[in-house]
Every structure is written in structure tokens, then in C-alpha cells.
Amino acid sequence: MSQVLHTPPPIQAPPADEDLSALAARHGLTVSGARPSLPAYVRQLWDRRHFITAFATAKLTAQYSQAKLGQVWQVMTPLLNAAVYYFIFGVLLGTKQHVPDYIPFLVTGVFIWTFTQSSIMAGTRAIAGNLGLVRALHFPRAALPISFALQQLQQLMFSMAALIVILLCFGVPVSASWLLVIPALLLQSVFNTGVSMIVARMGAKTPDIAQLMPFVLRTWMYVSGVMWSIDRITKSDDLPHIVLVLLQTNPAAVYIDLMRYALIDSFHANQLPPHVWPVALGWALVAGVGGFIYFWKAEETYGRG
Template sequence: MSQPESAVADAQAGGRSAQEPLAKLAQRYGLRRAIARPRFHVYVRQLWERRHFILTYATSRNVSKYSSSALGQLWQVLTPLLNAAIYYVMFGLILGGKGDIVNYPAFLLTGMFVFTYTQRSFTAGAKSISSNLSLIRALHFPRAALPLAYTIQELQQLAISMGVLGLIVVMTGEAPNWYWLMIPIVLTLQTMFNVGAGLVIARLGSSMRDLNQLLPFITRTWLYASGVFFSIQEKVVGSLELPQWVANVMYLNPAASYIEWMREILIGTYNDSVGHHPPTMVWVSCVFWAVFALGFGFWYFWRAEERYGRG
């Protein structure tokens, strides 16, 4: 007879073990809770073992998302392009936001595509647990697989968008150069940040039901503060004549840092038009947020592993 069967038999027989607290009885026979949180390194290993599930789940969601629309996957590119067109008319033409920026279309599209990747990862992460309660309650797997899959889904969509962005940047007069080889580095750091931020917001969204109602206001404010429509350097130091440290503080915004670094890689005329840039500040901010968000996000999400799917 196995140990679990022996424990049940002792309890049913009304013997000595039946008088023990259930926790001590389970400990004596080596029983553990089915949903007990594993140690952190074990948790990471379990996620790696399910990497094929995560990738397949993300791909299937990506394919099915636009399956019912006539244009299908084209909406992955059309949505940010249409948003950028609206913002170009409003902020670039009507409000004169393009100022002294020579290649404003490429400037704006780069900001929109990069910010949209983080924004969508952030929003999707908030719903990753609450939208999959039936799956969580039916199957046993590391719950972090869900926010990870949602971020990978957004990364797959970004790959198409970046291809379109590259063509547009070339069409607007920019020439490809060796600096473009740094694009995967920037996107890797941004993905690390998105994964960490998605895990944090996933835990918050699993218990705060009203968070999804607040997110549109939060992300919209974040959009306006990230230099998507204007150059932080030109606006803060140039037009407003504020000290350089004010611009440096604004670059600490992770979205602004990834946008700025991508612009410096893709758009040579942008660098010439706004003059001095603080590349060291941008790089440090990008690396810091990637490492900090990923480490803290996994730890923060893992701490509540036992609570997901309850209630």
C-alpha cells in the first residue's frame, strides 16, 4: 500500500493518526498541497519546460484574433498606422508639434510602434489571469506562462510592424546603416521590460477587478509623457529652456527611453535636427528597466502563485 493510501486508511480507521491535525498527518506521510508554490528556481525551470506550450498558445491567439475580420492579420499594421495618421494631423499639423524635426513622419511612427508594443503588453497582461480562470482551475501549470504568452503574442505582432516601419523610414529618406544591427538589442531589452511589467500588472489585475477600467486612462497619460509626439530634448531644453537634468529625468520613463534609442538608431536626420542627445542616459535607463522589471516581475508574480484562480 502506498503512503497516501496508508494515510487515508489510518484516518478512516479512527486510529491514532486520525486524532492528529491534518497538516501534521500530511507531513508525516510526505503529502503536499496540489497547488503549493514551488521554489523560485523550480518555478523558472517549470516555465522553461513548458516553453513550447507558451509559444503555441501565443501563436494560436495571434492567428485567431483577426480570423473573423476581412483584412485579417493586416490589422496588426493598420491599427498603429491609422493611429499615427490621426496623431500626425492633430499634433504634427494642427498643433505644430513637428517643429524643427526634419523627418517627422518617421519620428512619429517610430514612437507609435515602440510605445504600442509596451502599451498592448501592459494591457494584455492585466487580463491574462482573469480571462483564463477556467484554464487555471482545470490544469496545473506555472501561471506565469499566461502573461508570458500574451507578451510573446504582442512581440509577434511587433515583428510585422517593424518590417513596415523599416520600409517607411527608408521611403522617407533614411538610409540603412550598421546601427540598424542594434535594433534586436533594443527590442530584447524592451521585451524583458514588457514581460516584467506584464507579470506585475497580471497579479494586480487578478485581484483588482476595476484595474481594467483604469488602464486606458493610465496608458493614455503614459503616452503623452513619453515623447511620442515631440522630442523631449528639443521641447524641454530647446523650447522651454529648462536644464538638461529635467530632460534626463523624463528619459527615466522606460517607454521614453526605448523610443529615444530606437529613433537614434533609425533616423539620422532626427539626431541632426535636435542637436545634443544624452545617449548614455538612454542606454542606462533601458538596461536598468529591463533587468529590474524582469527580476522583480517574476518574483512578485511568483509570490502569489497559490492565489491565482481562487474566488
């Protein structure tokens, strides 16, 4: 019996006038590495929440692994900075005059400012410093700046424990206002994370941002009332109105003063900037939401080039 061979029909090429993108869409093909929609991107980040937490914890543990004192430096570093600022600004320049509880005032400012400063500096290198991870694995890139901001929040918890001891040693009583630390830190964390994502995108495209950022942050620190009282300056008639508004709405100063008001009983409500809680919430929303969208819009570009 003779066998009849059946040859498969030839594959038909798409018509010349058919758009290739339409052909790909018709067969369910998508662009490799394409940016997902914003809701899908949020879901991807939520699915990787355990990775974000574990990555932040691992980075925190490894940060001082080579130092003999290890994790003690998480508290010693801001304390040494506070000691230097106390000598220069409090003693030599006399800013401690007319500021009650100046050492708790200063240490609180240094610790809270360090939280913002470290989050932003870590954000500048979140993508550029982890290109191997970015190019090897597929995951939402926002996980990196978010995890670095979470790492700084975890480090702040060590500093806050030391801050509480300092407050008690200098006679600052425990009060119900200490509960305000929770919403103040929450708003500051959202703000820090948003700014971290902004500089992460900038640093991914222009690595020199990491070299410029220390100068920007140092200037920002000097106008944020870390070592001196903004309240005393804003009551002066010598400054233009626009300068007063900028000082009072400076986000770093807003979060520092909120923390001082929560923890230090000699820091009263009339020393806070006007409408301080709405301003703090506004900065958190603008930086958090705006920074997240700004970072997401360049999702497909990270790790290329």
C-alpha cells in the first residue's frame, strides 16, 4: 500500500499593509520590558512587599558589618553629628541662647534631618548602584528606592530609642503628645520615599547627581532650623515676607518642628508654622504621589544603555 504524504500548508506571511503592532496585539504579544499600567505597577509592588522588607533589612544589617562596633554606629553617627553641631552652633555661635532644652531641641533636629538626608542620598544610588540586579531580574524598579527609604526608617528606630533616653536624662517628661510621633513620622516617611524616587530616576540617567546632592542637602539643612529656632527668625521684621513663607513651609523644617512639638514639652504650639499639619500632609502627598508617578513613567528605561 502506498503512503500518501501530507505536507503542512505554507505559513502565510502577513499582508504587507498590515501594521506589525496590530498583528502582535491580535496574537497577544506584548513588548518586552514595557511599562505596566499604574494600577498593575502598584499590584506588582504589593506582591513583592516581602522582598522590599527583606532587602531593606539585609542592607541595614550589612551597612556596618565591617566595623568593630557594628550596629552601634547607627546611633553613634547622629550623636556625634549632634555633638559637633552643639559645639559650633550652640557654644561658639550662641544659638542655644533663648532656646529652652537646647540639647533635646538640637538632637531631635539632627536625628529627624538625618532621616530625610539619608533617604535622599540612598535614593540617588538606588538604580545606578544596583545595575546588576536591575539587569538580571524582572521586578518593579520602584522596589529599590522604596526599600532604601524603608532601611533609613528602620535605622531611625535605633536613633529614636537613643533620643528617648536623652530626653529623659535632660528632664523632659513623658506626655500624651508623644503619640503625635506616629503620624509625624508616617508623613515624613511618605515624603522621604517620594523624594527618594525622584532622585532615583534622576540618578539613573545622570550619575553625577550623587556627587552634587551632598552640597544641595547641606544647604537645605542650614535653612531647615536643625541647629537654630526658625520661630525666632520668622518673628523678625527684617526678612522679606517671601523668605518667611519659604522658611515656614520648608518640608524638612515642618517635620522637624512637628517632632519637637510632640516630644519636648518646652516647645509650644505657637512655635509651629501656621497650618503645620495640612502643610505636612500636603508635602507628603505631593512628594509621595508625584514622586511615584515620576519614577513609574521611566520604568522601561532603567538599566538600559
